[in-house]
Amino acid sequence: MKDVIVIGSGKIGLTxxxxxxxxxxxxxxxxxxxxxxxAEIESGPAxxxxxxxxxxxxxxxxxxxxxxxxxxxxxxxxxxxxxxxAARAGVHYLDLTEDVESTRQVKRIAKxxxxxxxxxxxxxxxxxSIVASDLARKFDSLESVRLRVGALPQFPSNALNYNLTWSxxxxxxxxxxxxxxxxxxxxxxxxxxxxxxxxxxxxxTYEAFNTSGGLGTLCETLKGKVNTLNYRTIRYPxxxxxxxxxxHDLGLRHRRDVLKDILExxxxxxxxxxxxxxxxxxxxxxxxxxxxxxxxxxxSAEVGGRITSAIxxxxxxxxxxxxxxxxxxxIPAQGFIRQExxxxxxxxxxxxxxxxxxxxxxxxxxxxxxx
Numbered sequence: 035m036k037d038v039i040v041i042g043s044g045k046i047g048l049t050x051x052x053x054x055x056x057x058x059x060x061x062x063x064x065x066x067x068x069x070x071x072x073a074e075i076e077s078g079p080a081x082x083x084x085x086x087x088x089x090x091x092x093x094x095x096x097x098x099x100x101x102x103x104x105x106x107x108x109x110x111x112x113x114x115x116x117x118x119x120a121a122r123a124g125v126h127y128l129d130l131t132e133d134v135e136s137t138r139q140v141k142r143i144a145k146x147x148x149x150x151x152x153x154x155x156x157x158x159x160x161x162x163s164i165v166a167s168d169l170a171r172k173f174d175s176l177e178s179v180r181l182r183v184g185a186l187p188q189f190p191s192n193a194l195n196y197n198l199t200w201s202x203x204x205x206x207x208x209x210x211x212x213x214x215x216x217x218x219x220x221x222x223x224x225x226x227x228x229x230x231x232x233x234x235x236x237x238x239t240y241e242a243f244n245t246s247g248g249l250g251t252l253c254e255t256l257k258g259k260v261n262t263l264n265y266r267t268i269r270y271p272x273x274x275x276x277x278x279x280x281x282h283d284l285g286l287r288h289r290r291d292v293l294k295d296i297l298e299x300x301x302x303x304x305x306x307x308x309x310x311x312x313x314x315x316x317x318x319x320x321x322x323x324x325x326x327x328x329x330x331x332x333x334s335a336e337v338g339g340r341i342t343s344a345i346x347x348x349x350x351x352x353x354x355x356x357x358x359x360x361x362x363x364x365i366p367a368q369g370f371i372r373q374e375x376x377x378x379x380x381x382x383x384x385x386x387x388x389x390x391x392x393x394x395x396x397x398x399x400x401x402x403x404x405x
Contacts, residue, residue: 035058035059035060035061035080036059036060036061036102036103036361037060037061037063037100037101037102038054038060038061038062038063038101038102038103038104038105038357039062039063039065039097039098039101039103039104039105039125040054040062040063040064040065040104040105040107041064041065041066041088041104041105041106041107041108041112041116042064042065042066042106042107042108042109043064043066043068043071043072043074043075043083044071044107044201045343045346046107046130046201046346046349046350047064047066047107047108048064048075049337049342049346049347049349049350050062050105050107050350050353050354051064051075051081052337052338052340053337053338053350053351053354053386054080054354054357055078055080055081056080056338057385058080059361060080061080061081061082062080062081062082063082063083063084063097063101064081064082064083064084065083065084065085065086065088065094065097066083066085066086067085067086067087067088068085069085072084072085084097088108088112088115088116089112089115091115091118091119091122094115094116094119095119095122095123096123098119098120098123098125099123099125101123101125102125102126102361103125103126103127103128103357103360103361104116104119104120104125104126104127104128105128105129105155105353105357106127106128106129106130106131107129107130107353109201109203109204110131110132110133110136110203110204110207111203113129113131113133113136113137113139113140113153114136114139114140114143116129117129117139117140117143117151117153118143120149120151121143121144121146121147121149121151124148124149125149126149126150126151126152126360126367127140127149127150127151127152127153128152128153128155128353128356128357128360129152129153129154129155130154130155130156130160130349130353131153131154131247132154132156132158132159132204132207132208132246132247132248133207133211133246133247134211134214134246134247136153137153137154137250137251140153140370141153141370144369144370145370147368147369148368149367149368150360150365150366150367150368150369150371151369151370151371152356152360152365152371152373153250154247154250154251154373155352155353155356155373156348156349156352156353157183157185157309157311157345157348157349157352158181158183158248158265158311159247159248159249159250159251159252159373160250160349160352160353160356160373161311161348161352161373161381161390162181162183162248162265162311162313163181163249163250163251163252163372163373163374164373164374164376164377164378164381165311165313165328165378166179166181166252166313166315166374167252167255167373167374167378168377168378168379169313169315169326169328170256170260170315170317172315172319172326173315173317173318173319173324174317174318174319174320175259175317175318176256176259176260176261176315176316176317177260177261177262177316177317177318177323178260178261178262178263178314178315178316178317179252179256179260179262179263179264179313179314179315180262180263180264180266180313180314180315181248181249181252181264181265181266181312181313182233182242182265182266182267182268182310182311182312182313183248183265183267183268183309183310183311183312184240184242184267184268184269184309184310185199185200185307185308185309185343185344185345186240186268186269186270186307186308186309186310187199187304187306187307187308188304188306188307188308188333188334189304189306190270192300192301193272193276194272194273194276194277194301195269195270195271195272195273196269196270196273196301197301197302197303197304197307198297198298198301198302198303198304199303199304199305199307199343199344199345199346200345202294202297202298203290203294205297206290206293206294206297207246207247208226208245208246208247208248208267209226209227209245209277209281210226210246210281210287210290211226211246211247212224212225212226212246213225213226213244213245213246213247213248213249213264213265214246214249214253215244215249215253215263215264215265216253216256216257216260216261216262216263216264217262217264218261218262219258219260219261221253221254221257224244224264225244226243226244226245226246227243227244227245227274227277227278227281228243228244229243229244229264229266230242230243230274231243231266232271233312235310235312235329235331236331239271240268240269240270240271240310241268241269241270241271241272241273241274242266242267242268242269243266243267243269243274244264244265244266244267245265245266245267248265248266248267249263249264249265250372250373250374251372251373251374252374255372255374260317268310268312280293280296281293304343305334305341305342305343305346306334306343307333307334307343307344307345308331308332308333308334308344309331309332309333309344309345309347309348310329310330310331311328311329311330311331311332312327312328312329312330313327313328313329314326314327315327330390332344332347332348332389332390334347335347335389347389348389348390351386351387351388351389351390352386352387354386355381355384355385355386355387356376356381358384358385358386359376359380359381359384364380
């Protein structure tokens with residue numbers, strides 16, 4: 035049994051802990067600074083908790099000492115501190131961050147480390163990069179790689195057509211920070227919430243627009259190899275217009291704490307959600323221009339006797355699968371590991387990836403896109 039640390043006792047962190055502990059192959063210690071949150075965690079032979087101030091680097095490194103790995107489900111602002119402590123303790127590091135600058139700093143930390151640093155192990159970035167890379171390998175040359183992901187309520191009931199299913203801080207950050215993309219073969223930054231498009235999947239119309247972080251390290255990996263590469267978040271139509279009014283017209287991009295309070299007070303949470311994964315790659319194969327598409331919908335389901343949201347399931351199962359692959363020696367155990375270095379077949383054959391199979395992954399099923 036391998037000892038691992040999960041930092042963060044929020045919904046994602048607890049789902050990770052339950053998935054790992056239920057296998058019997060991992061002992062999980064959930065670390066958080068909130069004694070109240072930790073007190074709500076059920077105890078068991080494969081579960082334990084530890085109250086700790088994550089910003090205390092020495093204390094965190096001591097907590098990590100002797101463990102196999104640390105999995106960060108903490109807010110992105112704590113990413114660098116946790117990665118630094120992991121390097122100090124000599125413990126494998128995995129996280130879920132979407133924050134671009136944090137990942138750059140993790141990469142710098144990994145340069146001198148003797149253990150694996152695997153950031154961005156969630157859904158997007160994470161699984162989406164694994165899918166895109168797998169499709170891209172099937173082409174002799176690439177023309178475009180377009181990634182679209184969204185976590186949406188199954189039953190929208192407000193003007194934003196949205197419920198809270200993910201970190202509020204993370205959502206606000208991805209709506210504000212500049213977004214990496216490749217345009218006409220050049221690596222550029224494009225503004226969040228712009229370049230809106232509409233598309234239809236299974237008869238339902240969605241909108242998609244630029245958000246930051248979803249590409250992970252794909253821009254760096256595919257620079258010079260593709261003409262167009264972009265990532266956009268999927269929402270129901272009308273969402274982007276309202277968020278732009280809040281962030282730009284009302285200036286709440288400069289008052290994130292106010293916007294966070296508004297969203298958390300006004301928008302209910304839900305476990306009745308659906309995650310949409312939609313990746314389209316086009317390029318040349320045997321001299322012909324061809325296109326391949328991966329489309330999948332994953333719904334909320336029961337995990338460990340509890341109904342769990344689709345975004346919790348997809349995010350938690352993804353990082354658990356990567357941890358399993360690391361433990362089984364199927365990915366390198368040293369240095370900076372990109373998501374696109376992980377083979378899709380290996381990922382999908384892992385026990386935790388079974389949750390991605392509940393939807394019907396298809397190639398080009400009933401999808402149309404309009405700019």
